[in-house]
Amino acid sequence: MNKGVVILAHGSRAIAWEANQLVVKIVEMYKVKTGNKNVKPAYMNSKSGGPSLEDAVTELVKEGLTEIIVAPWFLTDGLHIREDIPEIISALEEKYPQAKITLAKVLGADERIVDILIDRIEEAK
Amino acid sequence: MNKGVVILAHGSRAIAWEANQLVVKIVEMYKVKTGNKNVKPAYMNSKSGGPSLEDAVTELVKEGLTEIIVAPWFLTDGLHIREDIPEIISALEEKYPQAKITLAKVLGADERIVDILIDRIEEAK
Numbered sequence: 001m002n003k004g005v006v007i008l009a010h011g012s013r014a015i016a017w018e019a020n021q022l023v024v025k026i027v028e029m030y031k032v033k034t035g036n037k038n039v040k041p042a043y044m045n046s047k048s049g050g051p052s053l054e055d056a057v058t059e060l061v062k063e064g065l066t067e068i069i070v071a072p073w074f075l076t077d078g079l080h081i082r083e084d085i086p087e088i089i090s091a092l093e094e095k096y097p098q099a100k101i102t103l104a105k106v107l108g109a110d111e112r113i114v115d116i117l118i119d120r121i122e123e124a125k
Numbered sequence: 126m127n128k129g130v131v132i133l134a135h136g137s138r139a140i141a142w143e144a145n146q147l148v149v150k151i152v153e154m155y156k157v158k159t160g161n162k163n164v165k166p167a168y169m170n171s172k173s174g175g176p177s178l179e180d181a182v183t184e185l186v187k188e189g190l191t192e193i194i195v196a197p198w199f200l201t202d203g204l205h206i207r208e209d210i211p212e213i214i215s216a217l218e219e220k221y222p223q224a225k226i227t228l229a230k231v232l233g234a235d236e237r238i239v240d241i242l243i244d245r246i247e248e249a250k
Contacts, residue, residue: 022233033240
């Protein structure tokens with residue numbers, strides 16, 4: 001069985017709901033590329049109007065997943081990644097002792113990010 | 126002459142200064158890949174401790190650049206991209222009428238972002 005995956009967005013204030021929808025598109029692209037259907041989006045910002053990390057993990061646990069990877073759709077590891085998210089994951093592991101929940105690394109200084117920036121800058125000229 | 130480029134990070138609160146340094150690495154990678162030396166990092170969050178968009182554009186204008194692309198190192202277009210940054214750019218164009226300042230698009234739902242997420246999730250297993 002595939003592992004469960006939560007793709008975790010920062011999330012934006014409600015006025016920019018279209019901005020928040022982008023992670024849903026990323027989740028769909030991930031499902032198509034990997035064939036894993038056990039993938040859910042979640043948002044750190046409660047004002048975003050979307051499901052929280054707790055909501056997404058709870059759904060995966062209810063669907064019977066026992067290994068869950070939380071993948072931050074974040075460029076860099078600020079305070080959410082260093083403090084808030086590990087605390088939420090610890091609480092979820094206490095709540096669901098049958099589940100192993102692992103936090104993946106952020107996107108980081110990856111060559112492919114630089115390649116996308118090169119394209120965006122080229123397109124803007 | 127190359128155009129000036131500002132790679133604009135969201136920026137994090139001061140405690141996570143290492144997180145803020147990542148955009149400096151992205152700028153270095155961009156310079157190496159493109160050969161353009163007229164590239165500066167900037168931060169939206171004034172608590173990040175780094176140069177602001179105003180600081181970076183002012184430096185490029187003082188160095189004689191008249192065409193400047195502001196490339197947001199942002200995954201999605203929340204309110205900073207839709208409202209705050211265009212306002213700052215308009216004010217800078219009034220201040221420096223010799224400069225044309227263009228805002229590039231965000232990274233967005235790019236296949237390469239999904240490929241990086243696939244790697245991060247694989248590494249976390």
